[in-house]
Amino acid sequence: MTKTIMGLSVGDTITAPMPFTGTAEIIGFRYHTSRNNGRTYMVGDYITHDMKAAFDAVEKLIPLKVSQ
Numbered sequence: 001m002t003k004t005i006m007g008l009s010v011g012d013t014i015t016a017p018m019p020f021t022g023t024a025e026i027i028g029f030r031y032h033t034s035r036n037n038g039r040t041y042m043v044g045d046y047i048t049h050d051m052k053a054a055f056d057a058v059e060k061l062i063p064l065k066v067s068q
Helices: 058-064
Strands: 013-015 023-033 040-048 053-057
Touching: 013 058, 023 053, 040 058, 053 058
Parallel strands: none
Antiparallel strands: 013 023, 023 040, 040 053
């Protein structure tokens, strides 16, 4: 398993994407194939502060990284 992709690392804190609020923690990376268009892309799995798990494309998560 890769621990760093395009500047994001497992354990990094990000601003939680909509519809979530607060922050989230990156828990891993994987490939995902969209059911809508068949495109395969790299996603970051994350868990929010209220323990909801979700994923989004790495490109979407990069600007959400919280500076430390």
